[in-house]
Amino acid sequence: MPRFPRSLLAAVLLMFAAVACAGPDPDQTGQQAAPAGVTVNTSPEQHRVRAEKVDAIAALVPQAVRDRGKLVVGTTGTAGPPLSFRADDDTTVIGVEPDVAQLVADVLGLELRLEPTSWENLFLSVESGQYDAGFSNVTVTEERKDKYDFATYRVDTVSFEVRKDSQIQQIAEPKDVAGLTISVSSGTNQEEILLGWDEQNRAAGLAPVNFRYYQSTGDYYLALDSGRIDAYLGPNPTLAYHVAVGGTTKIVGSVSGGGDITADIAAMTRKDNGLVRALNEALNTVIQNGRYAEVLGRWNLGSEAVPTSEINPPGLPRKPAS
Missing domain, CATH: 3.40.190.10 (Periplasmic binding protein-like II)
Incomplete structure (x- = not known):
């Protein structure tokens, strides 16, 4: 399926904003139906929005990751659409989280390797270094900042x-x-x-x-x-x-997501492993060149866009000791 043209993206945004919409059409294989014939692509062939490598930012990636040539990203694959979920083949992980991770990998000149996992294992695997980063609707908290670094990319x-x-x-x-x-x-x-x-x-x-x-x-x-x-x-x-x-x-x-406190969704890396700055600059690059807006528009999340990616902003406060 080709990328959404601007006219269709506009229609999708209008469709998502409306509450009156049609149910799924069983004749639309690989699609989920919405009003006025607009469809959401849920097939494995996503034709994701892509970005160009930026050499200066790619040079910020730790040498071990550059030598591997792959950015290993953990995501649950079960957060539900449009975050991170299984395509119609019940295998391919699709959604806004994989799409943003793809943009970052592109800017860094790395192949994206998505690793579907459980929510609990996501944190353990990033902390252990098995995964380079986690992209899975993770909210920045002060407690999590003890073990992880964050580069923001959506409001919660x-x-x-x-x-x-x-x-x-x-x-x-x-x-x-x-x-x-x-x-x-x-x-x-x-x-x-x-x-x-x-x-x-x-x-x-x-x-x-x-x-x-x-x-x-x-x-x-x-x-x-x-x-x-x-x-x-x-x-x-x-x-x-x-x-x-x-x-x-x-x-x-x-x-x-923080109630009275602004909450941020962010890419998560192991604390002080040297990768967060590269992720942050890659995110700011795609924010500035419009690729980020294309991805969020594709999944109707333009209202959750951030004007700039930040490293380790104030997180949700620690819970009081019981």
């Missing part, structure tokens, strides 16, 4: 998704979730935000949130479709994609 946003026919029109502040049944993934930033909001509501004498936890994204959506939950709080990219291709839900509010 979480959103509330409800059924299209829901009476809920907006969730913007704690009082808006009082008394609702909401599902959220355990151990995530979004759970921490919702727990904080619920605590504020209880202190103010408002009805508590009824928390519901499920094992997979599919389970969350079955619960939402059946009316067992009022809303689902999750990563904005995943929810925006589901709204666009599913056609049965809508987003009614978004907040920073």
Whole structure:
């Protein structure tokens, strides 16, 4: 499938912004259908946006990595579309995370080698040096900065998704979730935000949130479709994609992944291994030349773009010792 022309990218952006959209078309092999005939390519043949090598930045890469000629990048492959997920062949990992990693590898003059792995093993493998970097919707935190270096490339946003026919029109502040049944993934930033909001509501004498936890994204959506939950709080990219291709839900509010604190998504490397500056400069190169915008536009994440990549910005604060 050819790269999206600018006119089609514009149509895709309009499609994702709308909540009225058609369901999947079984006749569209390798595509997920959306309104007005616009489709999302979910086939293994992604024809990714590519960038040119920049010799001065490539020279910043540690010699061992240059000698290998490959940038080994870990990603979960299970974060869900459009982040990092399996194509229609159930093998090829596609999404915005692999696409950004590809741009960085191109600028560094390296072949990209993606390594799908679990969330837990991603951190262990970057720390051990098995992977050069992790690109998997990783949020910068002060605790993680003890072991890893970061080069930012997106802002972290979480959103509330409800059924299209829901009476809920907006969730913007704690009082808006009082008394609702909401599902959220355990151990995530979004759970921490919702727990904080619920605590504020209880202190103010408002009805508590009824928390519901499920094992997979599919389970969350079955619960939402059946009316067992009022809303689902999750990563904005995943929810925006589901709204666009599913056609049965809508987003009614978004907040920073850090709650009241700005949160950043970043490429992660082992602490002080000498690679983070090369990643940072490669990211700033593709931000400046427009390739980065093409990738984010392809996956409807233009709203999460950063004007510049930063190394080790302030992260989410440490959790108090129990």
